[in-house]
Amino acid sequence: MNQVSFGEIDGRPYAEWWNERFSPPSDIFADKRFYQRGRANIWVGTADITGLSEARMDAVGVHLLRIGRRIWKPTSAAIVAFGDLSRANIIELNRDEAVLFLAGGDIGLPSDDPRCGKMTRGFVTARYYGVALGCAEWHERGVVRSLLPKSQRVSDIDL
Secondary structure, eight states, X not given: OOOOOEEEEOOHHHHHHHHHHHOOSSXXXXXXXXXXXXXXXXXXXXXXXXXXXXXXXXXXXXXXXXXXXXXXXXXXXXXXXXXXXXXXXEEEOOHHHHHHHHXXXXXXXXXXXXXXXXXXXXXXEEEXXXXXXEEEEEETTTEEEEOOOGGGXXXXXXX
C-alpha cells in the first residue's frame, strides 16, 4: 500500500475560515500546527512533528477539513473536538432530534423555528445540551442533514 505522507503547512487560512464560520471565543488554533495529507486533507495538532516524510503514520492530530472541492468541509471529528466552543452556526438539538442525527437521519425544521434564523447555509455544529455531536449541513429550506460517517452512526441509543 502506498502511504501518502503528511507535510507541515501554514494553517492561517484554515484557522481564519474556522474562526469566521464558527466564531469561537478566541483563536483556538493559535498554538496549533497544521499538516496536509494529499491534496485535500488538513489536519491540526499540537506537536512539532519531525520526519513526516520518512515515517509511516495514520494521523498527526485531528482531521480538520477536506478542502479538495469548491467548499471546505469540516470533519465530524473536528466538530466534536472544537465544536463545544462554537458560538455561530450551531444547531442545538432536542432529544428526539439528537437520536435521529446520531442515526444519520435528516431533521426537518418548521419555517417558524427560531433556530433557523441563527444559522447560515452550509456546515454547522450539531450539539445536544451544549456537547458537540458532529458535523451537519443546514439547508435554508428547513433541513439539517447529518454528516456523521456511516461507521460512527448509532441507531439504537437512549439519551
